[in-house]
Amino acid sequence: MSVEIRITLLVGALFTMLYFIRHIRKNQMQIDYAIYWALFSGALVFFSFFPGTIEWVAAVLHVKSPVNLVYLIIIFLLIIKLFTTTLKLSKLNQQVTELVQYIALKEQENGQTDEK
């Protein structure tokens, strides 16, 4: 990898990590979710400090340019994260529906007993 891309990766990774830390410290994220982002930004910082690891894996997999492997890994991780987020989102959606219906049915029940 060229020096320029390495420096960009390093600076980008460090700032991303700081940004994540700031939000996690303010208790804005649940630990289960924060773990993913902590590991993700940690991995970015690791690879920008030790690009040799990426170059070695790229050589093993016959990827011509190691930086392509970096992109591939990041895109893959993001796709996985997007998918699990969608799963979580549909579960949340369903829970909200159930909650709204539960509250509405309770209200209806209360309204009926009040009228008696």
Place this chain on the structure above:
Amino acid sequence: MFGLKILIIVPAYNEEDNVVRVVDDIIQNYSQYDYVVVNDGSRDNTAKLCKERGFCLIDLPVNLGLAGAVQAGMKYALKYGYDAAVQFDADGQHRPEYIVRLKQKLLEGYDIVIGSRFAEKKKPLSLRMMGSVLIGVAIKLTTGKGLRDTTSGMRMYNKRMIHEFAVQINHAPEPDTIGYLMKRGARVAEVQIEMRERLAGESYLNLTRSIGYMLRMGVSILAMQWFRGGKRFDEGGPENVG
């Protein structure tokens, strides 16, 4: 009873086989304590049985998981001004006769007292206990203090901790939270207790789930400590919570 108002929080998820026996035991033999059953959106007859028997029940309409269920109990404890809350399994593993020991220890000025299977006894070297040992090592590394029984689910919390658990996110009643609170200066003690085998039904933790749980706990204790903020408890008096 030293005027200490104690609430037993019994989170129950699909525990129709056990919950009645466990709660009846508390009502009949330990009426000095109040209790609340938190039905965590069970799909079986847990809620129906509790209602039939007239148990004090918080009936969650959707399943929130253990953390959400215990938090609902903590909110109840906060609302009615309890001095201490005990987390108590609905599956019959925990024995109410040990609550008095937890209470005595809490009165010595601790924030959290863990009902520990290995406070005085030696930990058996089984695969099941491996996880407990590893979590103990992780907590020792981050807080400098050792815990003998990290995975025990029977814990008593004082008023300050009830407030923390009731209002904060990321306070699942799990070892990583205990470690985090210790790091912030919470005083944690252990007292020796015995546990029973669960009365009926299957444990939630199988091998895959146990490994997943261990990984999550390990990362949460070792890596997330540095990310997490929060004021220390031992600076600036008791109003300094959260």
